[in-house]
Amino acid sequence: MEWSEILQLHSWTPLAEVEGHVEPIVDGLFRVGPDAYLLTRGYNKSLEKDDPRAPFVTKAYWATSIDAARRVISLDPAFGGRAPLTLPPQELLIEATGKYGLLYRQARAIGGNYCEQGFYSREGKFLYKSITSNRMEYCFLGNQVNDSEQPFLIGLSLV
Numbered sequence: 001m002e003w004s005e006i007l008q009l010h011s012w013t014p015l016a017e018v019e020g021h022v023e024p025i026v027d028g029l030f031r032v033g034p035d036a037y038l039l040t041r042g043y044n045k046s047l048e049k050d051d052p053r054a055p056f057v058t059k060a061y062w063a064t065s066i067d068a069a070r071r072v073i074s075l076d077p078a079f080g081g082r083a084p085l086t087l088p089p090q091e092l093l094i095e096a097t098g099k100y101g102l103l104y105r106q107a108r109a110i111g112g113n114y115c116e117q118g119f120y121s122r123e124g125k126f127l128y129k130s131i132t133s134n135r136m137e138y139c140f141l142g143n144q145v146n147d148s149e150q151p152f153l154i155g156l157s158l159v
Contacts, residue, residue, distance in 0.1 A: 001032040003091045006060050009038075011158035012045040014053040025066055028055065029073050035086065037061040037069050060156040062088050068152045072139060077125045083141060084152040092136065092154045100131070100140055101147025107133035118143070128152070135159070 001020045015022065015030065018038065023031040030038045040055035063069040064084040071080035088098050107114050115132040126143045137155035140146075 001036060003033075003036065003062075003089045006032070006036060006038075007091060007156070009057060009060065009158050011056075011058055013057045013158075015040050015055050015057055016053065018057065026070060026073065029069060031066070035062050035064065037063060039073065057158065060158060061153055062092055062156075063153040071127060072119075072153050072155070075119065075121055075127060077121050077123075077127055080152065081141065084150045088151060088154050092156065098138075098150055099147060100138075100145070100149040100151075103131055103133075103138050103151075104147075107131050110134070 001018070009018070015038070018032060020032060025031055025037065028040050028042070030040065032038055037060065038057045039059040039061065041058050042054050043049045044051040044054065044056055061069055061072070064086050065080060068080035070076065104116070110133055113132065113134050116129070117132075118129045119127045121127055128139045128141055129143065130140070131138045135157045138151045139153040139155070140149050141152050142149050
């Protein structure tokens with residue numbers, strides 16, 4: 001599945017309606033293309049668990065590896081701790097190179113729903129920091145500010 005198609009998906013679409021090869025990775029996470037993943041829920045948008053069309057797609061991810069996606073989904077520091085070797089698709093960048101410093105400045109300039117936060121495991125180990133701007137969440141492995149750091153995962157809230 002190409003990113004142009006993923007960007008057109010609607011939240012709460014039944015996974016069965018997603019075209020192309022869908023490969024289960026871990027509970028609720030499916031690979032739909034190179035470095036492209038969909039997160040699903042077993043209930044519908046009314047929070048009803050008995051809907052026969054389940055599971056439903058709620059979010060899309062670009063990730064540098066399966067382990068990078070698992071780090072974010074499971075909040076487990078054992079996964080995806082390597083620096084990214086691949087660059088995100090241009091469709092997911094805010095007119096930027098994807099580097100932390102430029103994304104940070106552009107997200108603040110755009111305004112709207114902007115947030116910076118850090119994520120930790122249940123044991124208190126640092127997992128990643130993120131910049132969220134509107135529908136996009138850019139995730140970085142370093143716990144220090146590094147303007148040239150590339151994201152290891154980008155989350156996209158579906159509309």
